[in-house]
Amino acid sequence: MKKWLRRHETYVFLVIVLFSIIITSQNASFLTLENLFDLLKSYSFLGILAIGVLFVLISGGIDISFTAVATVAMYVMAIATIQYGGNMLTAFLIACSVGVALGLINAVIIYVFNIHSIITTIATLNIFYGVLTVLSGGKWIYGFPTWFREFADRRVLTLTNEAGVQYGLSTITLIWLAILIMAWVILRYTTLGRGLYAMGGNPDSAARVGFNIFRLQMFVYAFMGFLAGIAGVIQALLVQTVAPNSIVGKELDVLAAVVLGGASLFGGTGTLLGTMLGVALIAVMSNGLTMMRVPSFWYNVFIGLIIIISVSASAYRRRQRERRMIAVEAE
């Protein structure tokens, strides 16, 4: 019990429960299986990106460019798919390859030129996005093949509501879940994953222990790119059109979710459970405000407030703990 009280995740979870109770009291359709499945589908995009950002933060870096990477990956995938056909697998393969390549560019710049990751990725965000806008002329892309549209509606579990509308657990959610499990195994059970924590905690020591810092960094930004590629495809699946400006701008939402989940911008800390709770909190907030018919502008205000409260609360608890540690032996 005491162990749980020390964990950030517990508090995020309690806040989610509290919000859910408030929202349900205003609109009973919030706490329904249908709404839950719907959220799990539409937040796959944010949830997958959040996993990538968590990896980057744990390793002691930060990535702002992933939305641009996702956009480029999505665009390339869309053009190739519409022009040459293919299937879901090729769509994902193309998008992920683009994502990994762009992620590696980030890693190389950060490592070789020793530029801070925030500056590097702000720059590459602009470059990736800028080049795309120039080359595409900002054109929207429609007309995906039928198989692409069908995949978006595929479900592994289908239920029907009173109105006769079908709903259920989307395949897209399953992709998110699969990535989550993979990420969990990497972070907890591989030397690579522990290396990310080590590097985030103390990069010099990580190198001394025998980790190859460059390789770790390559992995972390490539993995971010890989997930950005998947997220790009999922975004295309969800909206069935590709617009150059549909993703860029969401960086801060994703970062907010990860930070709410307890990851530190200083590196070395953060858990998948926390990150997913962070995503859940943002989803519940956003969805709940809509359901309570609060104008959507308020959403930003609430997110901002929650971030400040959450981060100060964990800073406060840390200070309390430190105070206990340095307490003098005096009676």
Next chain:
Amino acid sequence: MSGVGTNMTQPFLSMQNVSKRYVGVQALDAVDFEINKGEIHCLVGENGSGKSTLIKIISGAVRPDEGAQIEIKGERFLDYGAIDAIHRGIEVIYQDLSLFPNLPVAENIALSQIVARGNRFVNWRDVQHIAEEAMDRIGVELSLDELLADILIADQQLVAICRALTRDVRLMIMDEPTASLTRKEVDSLLAVVHDMQSKGIATLFVSHKLDEVLQIAERVTVLRDGEKVGTFSSQELDDEKLTMLMTGKRVEYTQYVAEGQNDDVLLEARNLSKRGNFQDISFQLHRGEILGITGLLGSGRTELALALFGANPPEAGEILVRGRPTHLNSIQEAIGLGIGYVPENRLEQGLIMKQSIGKNIVITILKKLLNEFGLIDLNATQATIHNWIEELSIMVPSAGSPAQNLSGGNQQRVVLAKWLATDPDILILDGPTIGIDVAAKRAIHDIIRELAKQGIAIILISDEVPEVLQNCNRVIVMHKGRFIAEYDPQQATVDEVQDAIYLAGNYSRYRPRS
């Protein structure tokens, strides 16, 4: 001091003619060095004497210039590198310990082993097992699930040792291992080193603290300006001799006798108390006096110092400055009353390391340097900076270079300059010579004495009993937040004061933490 020396005289590591030249600097000049199997050896020298370069060469992190001969257990190496060092069982524990504050103790211990094995997956039972085995080897007990950041520094040190022990260590190199430990903790560390010796592990200590060096080492190698002065058996050395070998000068310890002192009470404390900090503290501090306060880490000495500087207001009692009662609720107030404070940790609290030396010096007196427009007068600023650099003979490349480029001794002078610039009547010095080598230490002591002569009242806080006895005209021992004894340095001996500190409490290192 150790009986095992005789049958272990086969050298484990032997290096001849080791030189290292960096651009413009001869860091090491034809140094020979040898350490026997299971030997406890100390490497001493002032800053810049080449100690760290030698360690880096032994650990393979730096390659020596041509002509060096390196042998481990009789095996010659042509191109000696880090891999060779690791495979032959040479481990370095750096001063910063190189641990991971965000990871549990067990993982900190086991991680390098797991990386070395090249396993792709981590088996957590294995991690636990590796950690337990390492702890067993030296008979220590640490709570393995706790985050490293949450345990004591002394325990973190043990974690670093345990981590090294997960490999087949033959030579453990410890760089300044005792810098942030209390005396008691140092003793248990030395016990661990002896324990490792009984298992045939050699230890090479790099230390500034000469009394420790002499207490533990069988042999001592002294470096000066990149050259080897010699290797000596510790029996033939004493503090004074060692200092002379290191500095090349005869540094004599003289007892400080107050000259500037008079009956003018500048600072008085009456029954100061604060829960969990200090209890019932009363004293008077006179003009020109150097009052020493000593005690274990955690005895409340730093908390008291902070209280006198307005940073940790007491809950009860009275502070009088020049006879007038004051509240001292803020640092600004304390500075306004002419109180200066040089903190224990100059790296974290005393200096802005990335800022220039000059800016660090004037930071406390910016208000005094304003011209009629309310802007900082650059000429006056430069004049002040140069005045202090000269006054304290701070060795600087230029006043504009960052403070982090300076040696420890010079950094400490910058901190002193910064507070002297405020023109204080009362100066509180908390551990002013921590991590500084002998000669620089002596220079700081001279500055302190000179300040007292000029009429400044000084409180000198230190856990080194010889330091307070030599430089103060009154020494108070603090324990568990109370003053428990007072000594006249002209009559008291180091042992006497040392005993008072230890006998006061049965301080147990592994107390349960809640």
